[in-house]
Amino acid sequence: MAIMTQSEAKALMTRVIGFSKAESIECNLNGEVSGNIRTARNTVSTAGELNDTILTVQSTFGQKTGVATTNEFTDEALESVVRRSEELARLAPDNPEFMPILGPQEYIEVNTHAQATTDVTPAWRADAADACISVSKEQGLVSSGFLNDSDTFAAIMNSKGLFAYNRSTDINFSATIRTEDGKGSGWVYRDFHDASKMDTREASRIAAQKAVSSADGKAMEPGKYTVIMEPAATVQLLLNMFNNMGQRTADEGRSFLSNKSEEEGAPKNRLGQKMFDERVTIYTDPQSPDTPTPPFAGDGAACHRTEWIKNGVVTNMPNSRYWAEKTGVPYVPTPFAGNGLFGGNTSIIMEGGNESLEDMIKNTRRGVLVTRLWYIRQLDPQSLMYTGLTRDGTFYIEDGEIKYPIKNFRFNESPIIMLNNLEALGKPQRIQGCMIPPMKIRDFTFSSLSDAV
Numbered sequence: 001m002a003i004m005t006q007s008e009a010k011a012l013m014t015r016v017i018g019f020s021k022a023e024s025i026e027c028n029l030n031g032e033v034s035g036n037i038r039t040a041r042n043t044v045s046t047a048g049e050l051n052d053t054i055l056t057v058q059s060t061f062g063q064k065t066g067v068a069t070t071n072e073f074t075d076e077a078l079e080s081v082v083r084r085s086e087e088l089a090r091l092a093p094d095n096p097e098f099m100p101i102l103g104p105q106e107y108i109e110v111n112t113h114a115q116a117t118t119d120v121t122p123a124w125r126a127d128a129a130d131a132c133i134s135v136s137k138e139q140g141l142v143s144s145g146f147l148n149d150s151d152t153f154a155a156i157m158n159s160k161g162l163f164a165y166n167r168s169t170d171i172n173f174s175a176t177i178r179t180e181d182g183k184g185s186g187w188v189y190r191d192f193h194d195a196s197k198m199d200t201r202e203a204s205r206i207a208a209q210k211a212v213s214s215a216d217g218k219a220m221e222p223g224k225y226t227v228i229m230e231p232a233a234t235v236q237l238l239l240n241m242f243n244n245m246g247q248r249t250a251d252e253g254r255s256f257l258s259n260k261s262e263e264e265g266a267p268k269n270r271l272g273q274k275m276f277d278e279r280v281t282i283y284t285d286p287q288s289p290d291t292p293t294p295p296f297a298g299d300g301a302a303c304h305r306t307e308w309i310k311n312g313v314v315t316n317m318p319n320s321r322y323w324a325e326k327t328g329v330p331y332v333p334t335p336f337a338g339n340g341l342f343g344g345n346t347s348i349i350m351e352g353g354n355e356s357l358e359d360m361i362k363n364t365r366r367g368v369l370v371t372r373l374w375y376i377r378q379l380d381p382q383s384l385m386y387t388g389l390t391r392d393g394t395f396y397i398e399d400g401e402i403k404y405p406i407k408n409f410r411f412n413e414s415p416i417i418m419l420n421n422l423e424a425l426g427k428p429q430r431i432q433g434c435m436i437p438p439m440k441i442r443d444f445t446f447s448s449l450s451d452a453v
Helices: 006-018 075-091 122-138 200-213 231-243 247-251 321-327 357-362
Strands: 024-040 043-061 064-070 141-158 163-179 185-192 223-229 282-284 306-310 366-380 385-398 401-405 408-413 422-425 429-431 434-436 439-450
Touching (some): 006 024, 006 075, 006 141, 006 163, 043 075, 043 122, 064 075, 122 141, 122 200, 141 200, 163 200, 185 200, 185 366, 185 385, 185 429, 200 385, 223 231, 223 357, 231 366, 231 385, 231 429, 231 434, 357 401, 366 408, 366 439
Parallel strands (some): 223 366
Antiparallel strands (some): 024 043, 024 141, 043 064, 141 163, 163 185, 223 439, 366 385, 385 401, 385 408, 408 439, 422 439, 429 434
């Protein structure tokens, strides 16, 4: 029941809308079939599967809206959930930012579904987990990991004739491999929409190599360093930045894109201004072959390729239909994070360069190689200053070579500063549903040491 075809989803929501007595009604239908396997201390610890479909009904009278959900699909259950949403709507206060539902949209074709992921079985997951465990055991290491695959669909239909449907697949794998004494740690992450691209053995070898190489790290003085950041080290900082690019928070003076000028008639935000190195271009594209996404936003609005930053200039800012209308600017919908019941990241794509990670290391006189950052927390929304820690493989580079592992650092840095201090960019790689290049960055601020591995 969880994965409905387009025609099945349309037929069910047509039944739902037929029960409506509201001025307008919108239905969201989301289904997911997913499976996972978890390992710890070189053995499988848990495994499970999820199969569910959820219908959300939103009924509106004037500016009053009520929402109700169900995962039962008999006629009685469907009529009941519609009546509940209508009762809640009549009790709700007027929404001062109410916007009417959208009419029919034209959607581009996307390729978000891979049959190989749909066909994943418990035995396939077990083999994938065993590949990681075997790599760890062969080298006398200790591994833990998690693999999750999902086949999902999302559909939207309303009483004004809008209908949207998309089916997506995703598979992701992460592993932490450590030396038996806990003094060395390596980590790896892989995600694809097509399970045939997943090679947990190859990925685990990278984590194992970093575990062995990172043991007994030496302490270095905190300070500003040239850093080479693997995509896993920068992806969350970039996602945090993107999620803070909203037009409304900027217009209201609450973000790094707020215009601080006090001149009369000055724009309230920094749209159109150069904020980053000219090599920085960030966009979203539902038709990306590497990170395809549904071709519609959460409200059903059609999405296309959108450049948010072009050659260092802020070219678009995410907004809502209400705020776009209020400020007299175009509505720029953002592709929603995923079809599943639990969502995910917006799939941002950052253009890169031609240098490999090895080239960056060879061209570095003195610097630090960072595998990833974690425990990232915001310090200041106006400057987007963040703090966090390096982990799972941090290395000192000297005269074009990795010399030795070093202890982890706490960092204090802003992605705005980071993207203005670029020295080199590599080929973008998929990480957390995004495409992010490895980066070489000067004057990255490490504020203190950390004894954590």
